[in-house]
C-alpha cells in the first residue's frame with residue numbers, strides 16, 4: 473500500500489454524534505426519531521428533501537449501518553435545529569428493532585451527514601402538479617419532498633397515492649391530515665389499503681399495474697403531471713416506472729427510490745467472494761478519499777472495489793452494500809468497471825462516470841477511483 477497526500481477537494485459525508493431529542497411513535501411498529509443538530513454542524517446536515525441519513529451502531533457485537541430517509545421539511549428542520557428519520561420494524565431486523573424499542577431521548581447516535589439523489593429542486597414561481605406514489609415506509613422521503621414543495625411552491629399542487637395494509641399501519645397519518653388542513657386546495661391524499669375494504673373500490677387493494685392504470689384513466693392523467701416521485705417496494709416502483717415509460721413520460725421527471733435495504737436486506741459487509749489474503753493481485757485500484765490516495769490491491773476481479781478498499785481504507789463510506797442507498801458513490805476517473813446493481817444513481821450520474829463501489833468490479837487491470845470528485 474502506498475500513500476500520497478493531497479488536499480481534500482470537497483466535503484464528504486462523515487459520521488457525527490447526534491443526540492436524540494424526541495421519539496414519536498407513528499404506528500405499533502414504526503417510530504420517528506428527531507436528532508438535535510448542534511450549531512456547528514447545521515450546514516453539514518442541511519439536507520435536500522428526499523435525502524437520507526445513515527445510522528451506525530454496534531449491536532450484538534457487530535457494527536450495523538442502515539440508511540433512513542429524512543422525514544421533515546427543510547423549513548421545519550431549519551427552525552427546530554433538528555433532523556428526523558423514521559423506521560418501521562422489520563422482522564428480525566437488528567437496527568429497526570433497536571430503534572423501535574430501545575432508543576430514547578438523550579441517547580447519542582452516530583449519524584452520517586445527508587446523501588442521496590432522490591431530490592427535486594423547488595421553484596417559488598412554478599405552477600406544477602407533483603404526484604407522489606408511496607407504499608409503507610416509502611412515505612418517508614416522499615413526505616419530506618411533498619411537504620417542501622407545498623411550502624416552497626405556493627402555486628403548485630400535490631397528489632399523494634399512498635399504499636398500506638390497514639389504516640392503523642399508515643405512517644405519518646397525523647402529519648398527512650395536517651397537510652390536508654393546511655393546504656386544502658393544493659394537496660390531495662388518496663389512501664389505498666390492501667387489507668381493509670374502502671367505499672371506493674379503486675382505493676382497495678395493492679398498487680399494481682391494473683390499479684395504477686386505472687388511476688391514470690381517472691384521477692391523474694399522465695399529461696397533467698409534471699413531476700413523479702415513487703418510493704416503495706421494488707415491484708411497485710418498477711411497475712409504475714414501466715407504465716409511465718410505455719406512455720412516453722420523460723424519465724427525467726420520474727424520480728424514484730426503492731425501499732432502502734433495511735435490516736432484512738443485504739447483510740452489511742458480507743463478501744460473497746472468498747479472497748485469499750496472500751493471493752497475488754490481479755488488478756489494482758487507485759482510490760482517492762478525503763484527499764488521500766491509496767493503492768488497493770485486488771486479488772480477484774469478482775471482489776467488489778468497496779470490499780478491497782475497506783481492507784486498506786476502513787474509512788471508505790458505505791451503508792446498505794446492496795446498491796440501494798448511494799453512500800458508496802465514487803467517480804471512476806480511469807479504467808473500466810462493471811456494476812452489478814444500481815438502484816441509487818440516476819442515468820446522468822452513471823454517464824458522468826459515477827458508480828457504486830459496493831457493486832463495482834474492475835474490468836481493466838487498473839482502475840482509478842475518486843470519492844472526492
Ligand code: FES
Pocket residue numbers: 789790791792793794795796797798799800801816828829830831
Ligand atoms: S453502500 Fe449502499 S449503494 Fe453501496
